[in-house]
Amino acid sequence: MTSSPWSQRPYWTALIAPLALYLVVFLVIPFINIIFLSFYTYSPTHIWTTELTIANYVDLLDASFMTVLLRTLRLGAVCTVICVLFGYPLAYFLARASRRIALIGLFFLVMPLMVSAVIRTFGWLVILGRNGLVNSAITALGLDRLPLLYNESAVVIGLANVFVPFMVLPLMASIERINPALEEAARNLGASWFQTFRRVILPLSRPGLISGCLLVYSAAISAFVVPMLMGGARVRVIGRQIYDQLLISYQWPNASAIATLLVIATTCFAFAVLALTRRSARQEQGT
Amino acid sequence: MTTDKEQGSTPELEIRNLVKRYTAQSVVGPISLSVAAGEFVSLLGPSGCGKTTTLRCIAGFETPSEGSILLSGASIEQQPPNRRNVGLVFQNYALFPHLTVFENVAFGLRLRRVGDAELKQRVGRALELVGLPDLGGRYPRQLSGGQQQRIAIARSVVLEPRILLFDEPLSNLDLKLRLAMRKELRELQRRLGKTAVYVTHDQGEALALSDRIVVMSNGRIEQIGSPWEIYERPANAFVADFIGGSNLIDAIVIRVDAGATIIATDGGLTLRASPNTCSVGDRVVAMVRPERVRLIADGEAAVVNRLNARIKEVTYLGQDFHLSMDVLPEQDLTVVTRDGAARGLAAGDNVVVAVDAADVLVLSR
Numbered sequence A: 001m002t003s004s005p006w007s008q009r010p011y012w013t014a015l016i017a018p019l020a021l022y023l024v025v026f027l028v029i030p031f032i033n034i035i036f037l038s039f040y041t042y043s044p045t046h047i048w049t050t051e052l053t054i055a056n057y058v059d060l061l062d063a064s065f066m067t068v069l070l071r072t073l074r075l076g077a078v079c080t081v082i083c084v085l086f087g088y089p090l091a092y093f094l095a096r097a098s099r100r101i102a103l104i105g106l107f108f109l110v111m112p113l114m115v116s117a118v119i120r121t122f123g124w125l126v127i128l129g130r131n132g133l134v135n136s137a138i139t140a141l142g143l144d145r146l147p148l149l150y151n152e153s154a155v156v157i158g159l160a161n162v163f164v165p166f167m168v169l170p171l172m173a174s175i176e177r178i179n180p181a182l183e184e185a186a187r188n189l190g191a192s193w194f195q196t197f198r199r200v201i202l203p204l205s206r207p208g209l210i211s212g213c214l215l216v217y218s219a220a221i222s223a224f225v226v227p228m229l230m231g232g233a234r235v236r237v238i239g240r241q242i243y244d245q246l247l248i249s250y251q252w253p254n255a256s257a258i259a260t261l262l263v264i265a266t267t268c269f270a271f272a273v274l275a276l277t278r279r280s281a282r283q284e285q286g287t
Numbered sequence B: 001m002t003t004d005k006e007q008g009s010t011p012e013l014e015i016r017n018l019v020k021r022y023t024a025q026s027v028v029g030p031i032s033l034s035v036a037a038g039e040f041v042s043l044l045g046p047s048g049c050g051k052t053t054t055l056r057c058i059a060g061f062e063t064p065s066e067g068s069i070l071l072s073g074a075s076i077e078q079q080p081p082n083r084r085n086v087g088l089v090f091q092n093y094a095l096f097p098h099l100t101v102f103e104n105v106a107f108g109l110r111l112r113r114v115g116d117a118e119l120k121q122r123v124g125r126a127l128e129l130v131g132l133p134d135l136g137g138r139y140p141r142q143l144s145g146g147q148q149q150r151i152a153i154a155r156s157v158v159l160e161p162r163i164l165l166f167d168e169p170l171s172n173l174d175l176k177l178r179l180a181m182r183k184e185l186r187e188l189q190r191r192l193g194k195t196a197v198y199v200t201h202d203q204g205e206a207l208a209l210s211d212r213i214v215v216m217s218n219g220r221i222e223q224i225g226s227p228w229e230i231y232e233r234p235a236n237a238f239v240a241d242f243i244g245g246s247n248l249i250d251a252i253v254i255r256v257d258a259g260a261t262i263i264a265t266d267g268g269l270t271l272r273a274s275p276n277t278c279s280v281g282d283r284v285v286a287m288v289r290p291e292r293v294r295l296i297a298d299g300e301a302a303v304v305n306r307l308n309a310r311i312k313e314v315t316y317l318g319q320d321f322h323l324s325m326d327v328l329p330e331q332d333l334t335v336v337t338r339d340g341a342a343r344g345l346a347a348g349d350n351v352v353v354a355v356d357a358a359d360v361l362v363l364s365r
Helices: A012-038 A055-061 A063-096 A099-114 A117-128 A133-140 A154-177 A180-189 A193-204 A206-221 A227-232 A240-247 A250-287 B003-005 B050-060 B101-111 B116-129 B146-157 B173-194 B201-208 B227-232 B237-242 B340-344
Strands: A040-043 A046-050 B014-023 B025-034 B039-042 B068-069 B086-088 B163-165 B195-200 B212-217 B220-225 B249-256 B261-265 B268-271 B283-288 B294-296 B306-316 B323-326 B330-339 B351-356 B359-363
Touching: A040 A055, A040 A250, A046 A117, A046 A250, A046 B294, A055 A063, A055 A250, A063 A099, A063 A154, A063 A180, A063 A206, A063 A240, A099 A154, A099 B201, A117 A133, A117 A154, A117 A227, A117 B306, A133 A193, A154 A206, A180 A193, A180 B086, A193 A206, A193 B201, A193 B268, A206 A250, A227 A240, A240 A250, B025 B050, B025 B068, B025 B220, B039 B050, B039 B101, B039 B201, B050 B163, B050 B195, B050 B212, B086 B146, B101 B146, B146 B173, B163 B340, B173 B201, B195 B201, B201 B227, B220 B227, B220 B237, B237 B249, B237 B294, B237 B359, B249 B330, B261 B283, B261 B359, B294 B330, B323 B340, B323 B351
Parallel strands: B039 B195, B039 B212, B086 B163, B163 B195
Antiparallel strands: A040 A046, B014 B025, B014 B068, B212 B220, B249 B261, B249 B283, B261 B268, B283 B359, B294 B351, B306 B323, B306 B351, B323 B330
């Protein structure tokens, strides 16, 4: 018993300790606090009292909140589908391109992430606004202005723009690992281009596709800046709801309940998807 | 199978003036070749010689810049790879990792919408053919390299392709397995009676498997012939050097007789060579296979091409001895012999060796 138990720990504890500590202090503890808050009672004078209640959760069954919740999930789903549709061909192209082309492509791909969300979104406002580029072009042709902003489509456009890289990067990594000879083998056995994609490329890139969907969906349903600036008051999403409850209505317990629900929903979704991925990975290894 | 060839029917596969241009410097072809039904033809050459390009043109993964490819007389170079029905067996097997062995073999049948009962029967038969009837439920990752290669062959054969193409299929296997698979492959091809085109850089493989060998280098065909012709009657110095061991000796023709050609080597020897079409004064390359040089015992009577030499190095390889020697006055010569007399030899020893005139081949440069 001369050596301390710490020296016997595997080396990785030292590697993950800094980040783990950071996350515990700045994420886990505040979140536990939020969970507590969500069971406290709202008080118009003190914001909350420590009297425990489930009223904050019961309030969420309200129809107007359900509308917001369903809209958020729907926006997330549409955004994810659009990211798959745009991201998959790009990911395939980059994965099969030469190193140089892939590097240039990746640079352009992640460029939107290097710009602040607010600035990027204002860029969209300039393009899609009432007197923006698109509408100027349309009116110049003598047609009526189109309502391009402050609706769900605008939010989806804005979100997909930011989140496409989250889809492309894991997909690309997955596709890169597929031996090109497998595509040739499929073609040689009589598969058309589309059959090769459906029977070989798609199933083999599934892990990347699933991670990409997971990243995009989780990020999209918790988005705040883009829905607020491009969706306006009409396209209210959960992020906006939490913000309003917290900073405008001072309904902290209610905001905490919504936040807890969102986190639990996202976590369950992530675990379900990861469990699916793991099963398919096991299947491939045949164990 | 040879009868088909003799009857002069349409060749199963015919390549006419095939050219594939990558850049101005890197060109394959023109290549012309015809393969009879049931024939096993190897494309043999060092890497970059164009053998794989030729094979990929047949499979449809490369588009020829010029020329045409005909299967049973019908041109196929406009057809996409999935319409050609030529079976290709890949070097790295290219089995689908997400599918079981059964589904791998069934892949092409499912695309052709073969019914369930027939599919099961055909897959079963293909797996039996390659000697692995019980592995249908496994995944490729659970199989050894040799097993994977057999499944890859079954996957092609089950579709009854018009011809079978092999792209260095054995080069990822270890030596012993390679030799065993070589035999199996040949037997399988004979049993199925399928025309086969086999790409390899391994001359042993080509010699053992082929009815005919196409030796290629720098995008061109150097020689087409039976294994015997390629080894015993190489068309030029490249083929002689590439196939088997050989002593290549620069020489000049000094006399042409009815029965033999007399040459003087640059190393100062005078040799009697086998008859050929050269004339006096031609600069040539003489080829002597190392195993055709004999050690001459002290008392042995005079023979043709009797040479005095000094041993430089003796290497014992179990089956035979490799002797590196200087033929006097100064000509390097490698000799491979099983003669027990080589056992007592050491560097610096003087020996007498001889080679028959028939074993000295004169090749043009």
